[in-house]
Amino acid sequence: xxxxxxxxxxxxxxxxxxxxxxxxxxxxxxxxxxxxxxxxxxxxxxxxxxxxxxxxxxxxxxxxxxxxxxxxxxxxxxxxxxxxxxxxxxxxxxxxxxxxxxxxxxxxxxxxxxxxxxxxxxxxxxxxxxxxxxxxxxxxxxxxxxxxxxxxxxxxxxxxxxxxxxxxxxxxxxxxxxxxxxxxxxxxxxxxxxxxxxxxxxxxxxxxxxxxxxxxxxxxxxxxxxxxxxxxxxxxxxxxxxxxxxxxxxxxxxxxxxxxxxxxxxxxxxxxxxxxxxxxxxxxxxxxxxxxxxxxxxxxxxxxxxxxxxxxxxxxxxxxxxxxxxxxxxxxxxxxxxxxxxxxxxxxxxxxxxxxxxxxxxxxxxxxxxxxxxxxxxxxxxxxxxxxxxxxxxxxxxxxxxxxxxxxxxx
Amino acid sequence: xxxxxxxxxxxxxxxxxxxxxxxxxxxxxxxxxxxxxxxxxxxxxxxxxxxxxxxxxxxxxxxxxxxxxxxxxxxxxxxxxxxxxxxxxxxxxxxxxxxxxxxxxxxxxxxxxxxxxxxxxxxxxxxxxxxxxxxxxxxxxxxxxxxxxxxxxxxxxxxxxxxxxxxxxxxxxxxxxxxxxxxxxxxxxxxxxxxxxxxxxxxxxxxxxxxxxxxxxxxxxxxxxxxxxxxxxxxxxxxxxxxxxxxxxx
Ligand SMILES: Cc1cc2nc3c(=O)[nH]c(=O)nc-3n(C[C@H](O)[C@H](O)[C@H](O)COP(=O)(O)OP(=O)(O)OC[C@H]3O[C@@H](n4cnc5c(N)ncnc54)[C@H](O)[C@@H]3O)c2cc1C
Ligand SMILES: Cc1cc2nc3c(=O)[nH]c(=O)nc-3n(C[C@H](O)[C@H](O)[C@H](O)COP(=O)(O)OP(=O)(O)OC[C@H]3O[C@@H](n4cnc5c(N)ncnc54)[C@H](O)[C@@H]3O)c2cc1C
Numbered sequence: 178x179x180x181x182x183x184x185x186x187x188x189x190x191x192x193x194x195x196x197x198x199x200x201x202x203x204x205x206x207x208x209x210x211x212x213x214x215x216x217x218x219x220x221x222x223x224x225x226x227x228x229x230x231x232x233x234x235x236x237x238x239x240x241x242x243x244x245x246x247x248x249x250x251x252x253x254x255x256x257x258x259x260x261x262x263x264x265x266x267x268x269x270x271x272x273x274x275x276x277x278x279x280x281x282x283x284x285x286x287x288x289x290x291x292x293x294x295x296x297x298x299x300x301x302x303x304x305x306x307x308x309x310x311x312x313x314x315x316x317x318x319x320x321x322x323x324x325x326x327x328x329x330x331x332x333x334x335x336x337x338x339x340x341x342x343x344x345x346x347x348x349x350x351x352x353x354x355x356x357x358x359x360x361x362x363x364x365x366x367x368x369x370x371x372x373x374x375x376x377x378x379x380x381x382x383x384x385x386x387x388x389x390x391x392x393x394x395x396x397x398x399x400x401x402x403x404x405x406x407x408x409x410x411x412x413x414x415x416x417x418x419x420x421x422x423x424x425x426x427x428x429x430x431x432x433x434x435x436x437x438x439x440x441x442x443x444x445x446x447x448x449x450x451x452x453x454x455x456x457x458x459x460x461x462x463x464x465x466x467x468x469x470x471x472x473x474x475x476x477x478x479x480x481x482x483x484x485x486x487x488x489x490x491x492x493x494x495x496x497x498x499x500x501x502x503x504x505x506x507x508x509x510x511x512x513x514x515x516x517x518x519x520x521x522x523x524x525x526x527x528x529x530x531x532x533x534x535x536x537x538x539x540x541x542x543x544x545x546x547x548x549x550x551x552x553x554x555x556x557x558x559x560x561x562x563x564x565x566x567x568x569x570x571x572x573x574x575x576x577x578x579x580x581x582x583x584x585x586x587x588x
Numbered sequence: 589x590x591x592x593x594x595x596x597x598x599x600x601x602x603x604x605x606x607x608x609x610x611x612x613x614x615x616x617x618x619x620x621x622x623x624x625x626x627x628x629x630x631x632x633x634x635x636x637x638x639x640x641x642x643x644x645x646x647x648x649x650x651x652x653x654x655x656x657x658x659x660x661x662x663x664x665x666x667x668x669x670x671x672x673x674x675x676x677x678x679x680x681x682x683x684x685x686x687x688x689x690x691x692x693x694x695x696x697x698x699x700x701x702x703x704x705x706x707x708x709x710x711x712x713x714x715x716x717x718x719x720x721x722x723x724x725x726x727x728x729x730x731x732x733x734x735x736x737x738x739x740x741x742x743x744x745x746x747x748x749x750x751x752x753x754x755x756x757x758x759x760x761x762x763x764x765x766x767x768x769x770x771x772x773x774x775x776x777x778x779x780x781x782x783x784x785x786x787x788x789x790x791x792x793x794x795x796x797x798x799x800x801x802x803x804x805x806x807x808x809x810x811x812x813x814x815x816x817x818x819x820x821x822x823x824x825x826x827x828x829x830x831x832x833x834x835x836x837x838x
Binding site: 194195196197209210213214217218220221249250251252255259264265266270274 | 603616618619620661662665781
């Protein structure tokens with residue numbers, strides 16, 4: 178009996194031939210709507226972000242003037258359902274939005290990641306119906322801005338050790354004390370999702386719960402962190418809670434244990450795996466175009482073998498990263514992706530992006546150190562991305578544990 | 589107000605074109621397509637009219653193979669209410685034949701306003717709108733940069749060299765749109781999702797026999813390398829002389 182050979186046709190757009198700039202024809206792996214979403218965000222970034230971001234970076238300010246339009250366009254929490262005012266997109270579309278925003282700047286993408294994956298997502302996943310109806314539609318439009326407070330001055334990679342404490346009073350209300358550090362959007366936000374322990378002597382973090390804290394509450398202070406040499410077009414703040422009194426319904430009722438904030442991080446890290454590729458694409462494209470224009474020793478530097486190796490390496494790593502994120506996104510859409518896979522993608526894609534940004538900067542010679550060009554800005558930004566949402570090392574340990582079954586976090 | 593906007597799918601102009609082996613068409617391998625620029629302004633202008641009046645319908649129409657459905661969906665993702673594909677495979681170069689097929693579709697549509705781009709950015713004939721107006725017996729105003737209404741009267745502005753012209757005409761009318769009118773919006777993400785659910789009707793184009801054929805396409809000759817004649821203000825007199833005597837552009 179002859180066996181039947183089955184050839185799955187998994188490309189959604191097999192009719193597409195490789196476009197200039199898309200050597201590997203990755204467009205064929207996207208649907209028409211996915212490409213439409215990407216192209217729309219790309220046009221927004223080209224027209225609204227790129228003209229001002231270099232200056233914002235130098236000034237060290239987040240371009241707040243873009244928030245309303247980003248909201249109106251549907252970029253915040255875009256993979257959450259339409260019934261809460263969100264765009265209801267699939268996860269590949271969501272990833273493509275992150276890619277395009279970070280092609281502008283990691284600070285812009287960070288803003289959208291925090292708003293969508295770290296604030297809207299926990300409200301959606303752990304919030305009461307009332308909290309969802311109250312917050313999500315206004316956060317989707319950017320009318321309300323959120324921040325996510327997990328990291329503390331003494332507990333970064335190991336949040337289970339956090340000190341911040343919420344004590345429930347006899348009347349059911351809460352008193353919050355503690356401090357958070359490195360909080361993106363901290364000074365811009367109207368609401369903070371704060372993670373705090375609710376029991377004494379909890380070392381494992383099993384009593385950690387999420388709280389919705391209005392940033393104008395008495396005893397809440399946010400202070401800008403000064404002197405950043407990375408992610409300068411982003412607001413990063415220290416939060417202090419000094420006997421902040423919260424109503425009983427400030428708690429996210431379905432949150433429970435360290436697992437809850439980690440679930441948020443899994444969402445955000447998925448988006449970051451795409452975002453870092455956007456930064457890498459911007460650097461690669463800048464380097465490519467510079468290499469064709471800059472003439473040295475009588476020819477465009479792109480005509481020298483050294484620079485061609487550089488460009489070929491950059492392109493190769495970007496394409497590999499895109500295939501990883503795309504596969505991850507398809508698995509996320511059918512609900513089979515795992516946090517270890519997300520660690521894989523975050524770790525690899527951010528790492529290759531830092532290398533690509535540095536190589537692009539080098540290819541640009543002296544011009545490469547200027548804010549007029551994007552590569553060095555991305556290079557410096559990506560150092561934050563390398564550290565936040567689980568440092569590169571921490572993701573190595575997660576992968577190491579996944580393959581060996583041995584926990585190396587303790588040493 | 590019921591508005592029709594006729595849109596054309598054209599290749600992205602920022603690439604190096606190759607001619608297909610037939611010699612009469614562009615090689616479409618690897619090209620990216622979008623709504624022709626001026627047609628995009630027309631879609632935006634139509635949407636703004638509808639939004640201002642808070643009533644009416646914007647219908648987008650395109651003639652071509654099934655690939656134009658993507659172009660139509662893009663216009664619907666910007667906000668157009670529905671779309672009509674006049675199905676015609678192959679390339680069509682006879683503007684009169686195309687205008688006839690469009691006019692046949694538009695005739696009984698009950699449109700108050702029919703909009704076109706001033707010209708398509710690929711073939712740049714710039715006559716389709718005017719021929720449609722003629723076939724439908726409607727007034728036609730070309731290349732307008734502003735459009736307002738006073739009841740059933742359209743008031744328009746046209747840019748001229750160093751001056752402008754104000755024109756009025758009664759509706760229904762055909763207008764073609766210049767770029768000054770409105771910058772096309774990006775489709776919002778919700779718009780992109782909504783476009784999938786909007787009606788897109790496909791029917792055969794009633795194309796009369798073409799009386800015009802395209803015989804050959806050729807790329808312009810490679811431009812010779814530029815010449816640097818000097819630096820700073822010292823070079824200006826020589827530059828002016830060459831522009832006058834050699835290039836003959838002054
Ligand atoms: C710009 C920016 C924005 C941020 N935004 C937010 C935010 O919005 N919300 C939020 O909660 N946090 C935020 N963070 C915090 C971020 O998540 C932390 O910086 C990160 O978790 C690392 O913590 P840490 O800085 O305390 O470094 P540490 O945990 O002190 O790590 C220092 C070094 O030790 C290594 N290390 C740690 N543990 C181990 C181990 N077991 N084995 C080997 N090496 C180890 C790390 O890899 C790193 O190289 C942000 C950070 C930055 C820089
Ligand atoms: C902060 C700063 C301070 C400086 N100070 C001084 C100063 O005091 N005095 C001074 O005279 N200059 C100074 N320079 C200039 C510096 O020496 C030049 O930037 C450097 O020589 C590179 O030249 P370039 O920037 O024009 O790059 P390019 O020469 O255009 O090089 C661009 C890229 O092409 C590569 N490339 C060039 N030729 C080839 C080839 N044949 N094959 C393969 N790859 C090639 C380069 O390695 C580089 O990656 C300074 C530069 C900087 C950034």
